[in-house]
Amino acid sequence: MNWINQATKLVDCGPGIAMGTDKLPYRELFIVEGDSASKSVARSRDPRYQAVLPMQGKPMNAVKASRASIRRNQWYDAFVASIGLGWDDPDLQKLRYRRILLLFDPDADGIHCGALMLMFIERFFPVLLEQNFVSLIKAPMFQVTGKRKDEHLQLASEEQLRKVQTTLDEQGIAYTYQRYRGLASLCEQVLMETCLDPNSRTAFLLGMEDAKMARKVFMSGYVS
Incomplete structure (x- = not known):
C-alpha cells in the first residue's frame, strides 16, 4: 500500500517485487534533497518497490556532533525510523529496504549532503556499508x-x-x-532513465573506504 507519513515525509512503497533468485521482496529507498525533489521522484518512481525520503535542509555533521545530539536530530531520527533498524538494534532482518540510494543534485550542495549522509551511516550503521546496502546515483547536470x-x-x-x-x-x-536546475527540473522520462530505473541508471556502490574518504575530505575543509 502506498502511503505518506506526514511526520517524516516518507513516501513509502508497496510490499516489493521479486528480483532474481532472492526469495525476499526487493524494495529500495531514495534519499533526496527537499520536498520538490521528493515530489518529482514520487511521481516518476515505481510505487510497488520504490520509496522516497526527503532531507529537510542539510543534516547535522555526524562526525563533529555528539551521539546524543545526533539521536535527537529530527531528520536522522526520521531516516532511522524509515529503514526500520532502530538506533540500538541494527538487525538487518528488520531492514525495510534492500537498497538505500543517495540521489542528490550534482552540485556543491548535493556533494555536501552526500558526504554528510555517508559519514552518518559510517558512524551509526556501518553494517549498511559493509553489507553493500548503500549506493550513490549521479543525476544529470x-x-x-x-x-x-x-x-x-x-x-x-x-x-x-x-x-x-x-x-x-x-x-x-x-x-x-x-x-538542469536540480531533480525537480528533469522531465519524467529523463528522471526515470537516468536515476530511477535499475535497468538504465548508473548506481555506484558505496563502502567503508568511500565513507572514510568523505570524512577525510570534509574534515580537511574542502567541503564547506
Whole structure:
C-alpha cells in the first residue's frame, strides 16, 4: 500500500517485487534533497518497490556532533525510523529496504549532503556499508541536443560537457545544451532513465573506504 507519513515525509512503497533468485521482496529507498525533489521522484518512481525520503535542509555533521545530539536530530531520527533498524538494534532482518540510494543534485550542495549522509551511516550503521546496502546515483547536470531534436545526451558534470563540446565542435556537428536546475527540473522520462530505473541508471556502490574518504575530505575543509 502506498502511503505518506506526514511526520517524516516518507513516501513509502508497496510490499516489493521479486528480483532474481532472492526469495525476499526487493524494495529500495531514495534519499533526496527537499520536498520538490521528493515530489518529482514520487511521481516518476515505481510505487510497488520504490520509496522516497526527503532531507529537510542539510543534516547535522555526524562526525563533529555528539551521539546524543545526533539521536535527537529530527531528520536522522526520521531516516532511522524509515529503514526500520532502530538506533540500538541494527538487525538487518528488520531492514525495510534492500537498497538505500543517495540521489542528490550534482552540485556543491548535493556533494555536501552526500558526504554528510555517508559519514552518518559510517558512524551509526556501518553494517549498511559493509553489507553493500548503500549506493550513490549521479543525476544529470546537462542535456546536449543534436540537430535532430530527439537526439539527447545526458551529462553529469561540467568536465563531461566540455569533452562532448570539444568532440562535436571538431566534427562540425551542431548542438545546443541546457543546464538542469536540480531533480525537480528533469522531465519524467529523463528522471526515470537516468536515476530511477535499475535497468538504465548508473548506481555506484558505496563502502567503508568511500565513507572514510568523505570524512577525510570534509574534515580537511574542502567541503564547506
